[in-house]
Amino acid sequence: MDLSPVRLSLETSVVATAVVAVAGTLAAGWRIRRRGVALELLDGVFLLPLVLPPTVVGFLLLLVLGRTSPLGNLLYELGARLVFSWPATVIAASVTTFPLMYMTSRAALEQVEGPLVEAARTLGASEKRIFREILLPLAWPGLAAGMVLTFARALGDFGATLILAGDIPGRTQTLPLAIFFAVESGDTAEAVRWSLVTVGISLVALGALNLWTRHRKGLAMRVVQQD
């Protein structure tokens, strides 16, 4: 039995979760210190991947990164083959999950904003230090929740991945794609097998992530108490 869909799904979800955790938290940290109409619009753009059907997200990504677009052509000339490659699965999963991480971490960071941050600021702490030593540890439970959501959604991405990365067994065929084509070709046994594997991975990974974040939360609380 070829286990490449399992390996690819895990690799894609883990890398996408890492990318989105950093990007989403930084974007949220940058955003909460600013106000303005333009930024509200930007929020709308950040949320688009959640509002649009994944297939549409994949299609738009293909338009932007495909060879007929200026950007896609530039990348092609530079020798980067994004479309139909493994990185395309990460891009697809990252874009579709970004809003989840952004919204969750923004809410979490905003919860912390207030007297504590003001106090640190009056005591001369830099914004970077405030972010690293106050906001992040205190917002950790929310950030962790965002990461759990991101991983879960990344593992399940189908539409965006299929369109941008195509279906290439051993290279871009993640579990959802393997299941889809098994169903379409009438191979119910294979579809059921992959579905059970997906359920298994979800339970194990989410359980582990929950344990780890609880552990981290304990550490984070100790850091704050020591200060």
Add this chain to the structure above:
Amino acid sequence: MNHMLRKSAVRFLLATGVLLASAGVVGTQQAPGQITVAAAISMKDALESIEQAFEGRAGTPKVVFTLGGSGILEKQIEEGAPVDVFISAAPAQMNTLEEKGLLLAGTRRDVARNRLVLVVPVGSRLVKSVEDLKKPQVRTIAIGETRSVPAGQYAAEALHNLGLFDQLAPKFVYAQNVRAVLAYVAGKDADAGFVYETDAKISDQVTIAAPVPDSSYAAVVYPAAVIRSAPNTAGARKFVEFLGTPEAQAILEKFGFRSPLK
């Protein structure tokens, strides 16, 4: 995952329904004067033209299409989708329904034929024959998924018979239906792709690089039949019969299909 799949399938159907409704085609309910035709997406443009001719006749029901890959349509019918007529891009899916007793006996007929061609993006001079796909400059070849998409099954059969399949397989990107193959080639994201002659003709962003030798694959035949549990059997019969008339055949030929008899 199954749940999600079903959800996305339902969402797709809903979206299709909403689109048709906004075009003023669908009433609020499955009225007696209406039939649902599940058809291979490669027939989309020809069927829309046939629909107009059919509905122009007296005493005909309104036609609502649900278009997709033949494999998923066949599955949906198996699961009890309220479909009146099925038009498949290959006999295999129709055979499955027939074996399961889901077709109305005596209504199955071949309505069109097609040919498989190799297409490249407009302006590409890389490929002039199927053999040329071996060139190292050809990096990506789009092909319908070879187990579920008829166009992919035909292409795989042809490449096996030409002795090229194993050599080319590492370059394949599999698509969920033949129109996706066309889109990948039209967008230059694939260097070449296998589609039907009729699909190649609807896009001005691709050109036919070479026909696939006829002798290398089974004839591409489109069978149609009335579904046994059709909500509107009478209307469905009329539509399938209409597909065989000279009028409908002329429309099919206009879109590049060949007559099933020739």
